[in-house]
Amino acid sequence: MSGNFSGTLLRVVLVAVLMTVTIGSLQVLDAHPDVQERNEHLYFPSGKFLKETTLGYRAVTADYLWFRFIQYYGAFAKDQNDLRYMDVLIESIITLDPMFIEAYHFAALVKWSDFGDFPAAIDMLKRGVLANPSSAKLHFQVGFIYYVFDRDFPRAALWFEMAGQCPDATDVERRFAAFARYRSGDDRVSLELWKTMYLSTDSPQMKDLALKMIQKLERKLELIELYGPGFIGPIPEI
Numbered sequence: 001m002s003g004n005f006s007g008t009l010l011r012v013v014l015v016a017v018l019m020t021v022t023i024g025s026l027q028v029l030d031a032h033p034d035v036q037e038r039n040e041h042l043y044f045p046s047g048k049f050l051k052e053t054t055l056g057y058r059a060v061t062a063d064y065l066w067f068r069f070i071q072y073y074g075a076f077a078k079d080q081n082d083l084r085y086m087d088v089l090i091e092s093i094i095t096l097d098p099m100f101i102e103a104y105h106f107a108a109l110v111k112w113s114d115f116g117d118f119p120a121a122i123d124m125l126k127r128g129v130l131a132n133p134s135s136a137k138l139h140f141q142v143g144f145i146y147y148v149f150d151r152d153f154p155r156a157a158l159w160f161e162m163a164g165q166c167p168d169a170t171d172v173e174r175r176f177a178a179f180a181r182y183r184s185g186d187d188r189v190s191l192e193l194w195k196t197m198y199l200s201t202d203s204p205q206m207k208d209l210a211l212k213m214i215q216k217l218e219r220k221l222e223l224i225e226l227y228g229p230g231f232i233g234p235i236p237e238i
Helices: 002-031 039-045 049-051 058-077 086-096 101-113 118-131 136-148 153-164 171-186 186-200 203-228
Strands: none
Touching: 002 058, 002 101, 039 086, 058 101, 058 203, 101 118, 101 136, 118 136, 136 171, 153 171, 171 186, 171 203, 186 203
16 A cells, blocks of 8 residues: 555656646746757657656646646737747647647637648647547637638538537537538538528527528529529529
8 A cells, every 4th residue: 555655646746846847948948048949849848758757647737737838828928938839838738638629729729810820720720630539619610710711611611511510519510511611602512501500400590590591592593593503693682
């Protein structure tokens, strides 16, 4: 019993020391911004090292690093650092806990909102999707970037549809899928999505919206069938 207790205590102490070293490394690096890039990460324990040395306490360590990352980002918002070590921290968090969905989501948000790096944001979200394939939130955010910033409506619709099939999906994901299909010109698919929405939602407001879109799309398809695929005239309002 005493041996097991001593081993547990030793591991707890080790985790505490690693946390202190990890956060202390950020303070050292931020205090010496002229350190050569090739030497910077020598101060910071790698995600792999943390994973191996915090066995049994990975989730706790990830939670702690996440708390400190939020503080680190708060300092960035006050112009106290340039977030140059964000990737190191995030990598450590998701290595310790690949199912930490908020870490992928927030890191992607920072990459596109603060740095305008949309490809990096999408890459981060897709890493999250691979580790968490049932997360509607991560699928949806990929679709959102494609929809709003790339104006790639067919690709956005695909990601919204995948989000809508996740166990935690809501009407929002399915609604965006239908809108994206509508914007991409894929009217028949959009019509089916709106019909699915109408049948599956319990929201009266959503049913009203779905019914209006169904009627509008059915009218548009009728006109296309009547006048041919080149029809681009106005569609009578419902």
